[in-house]
Amino acid sequence: xxxxxxxxxxxxxxxxxxxxxxxxxxxxxxxxxxxxxxxxxxxxxxxxxxxxxxxxxxxxxxxxxxxxxxxxxxxxxxxxxxxxxxxxxxxxxxxxxxxxxxxxxxxxxxxxxxxxxx
Numbered sequence: 263x264x265x266x267x268x269x270x271x272x273x274x275x276x277x278x279x280x281x282x283x284x285x286x287x288x289x290x291x292x293x294x295x296x297x298x299x300x301x302x303x304x305x306x307x308x309x310x311x312x313x314x315x316x317x318x319x320x321x322x323x324x325x326x327x328x329x330x331x332x333x334x335x336x337x338x339x340x341x342x343x344x345x346x347x348x349x350x351x352x353x354x355x356x357x358x359x360x361x362x363x364x365x366x367x368x369x370x371x372x373x374x375x376x377x378x379x380x
Contacts, residue, residue, distance in 0.1 A: 267320055274368050276332040277360045278352070282307065282341050283329035283368070286320040294325040298365060300358075301328070306336045306344075327369055331361045 271284040284307065287294055297319055301307055307328040316326045330336050335350035336343060344350070 267317060272368075273338065274329065274364050276364050278332045278357055279349075280338060281330050281332040281361060282338060283327060283365060285325060285327045286316045287325040288320055288323065290323070292323075294323060296369060297324045297326045298362070298369070299326065299328040300362060301330070301334075304335075304344075306330050306334055306342060308342050327365060329361070329365050331358045333357055 266288050267286055268289060269284060269286050271282060273280045274283050299307075299312070299316060299319075301309065301312065307330045312328060316328055320326045330341055331353065333346075333349045333353035335346050335353075337346050337349075
């Protein structure tokens with residue numbers, strides 16, 4: 263079923279700086295529930311098996327979004343490299359909440375492939 267997955271990558275304007283986000287979902291006429299994945303502290307969206315995990319969740323019929331927190335130490339040009347120590351030193355829990363809010367706000371204006379499940 264992996265061949266039916268659609269993947270999109272976008273840049274979201276955050277309060278600190280822009281950051282990468284991507285979505286994975288299946289082709290469907292139905293409205294898909296939204297799942298937003300937040301990586302852990304000192305992590306990034308493409309680390310380890312996150313792509314496979316997001317594919318699995320998408321294959322169950324969800325619209326999956328994952329993103330890099332804006333000050334997690336990666337950059338738009340090198341999203342899998344921990345190179346930006348200055349940004350990482352400025353990161354806070356509040357900043358990560360602001361980034362998550364930006365993802366939620368962006369997702370609420372995305373094409374209507376999903377509905378938000380509370």
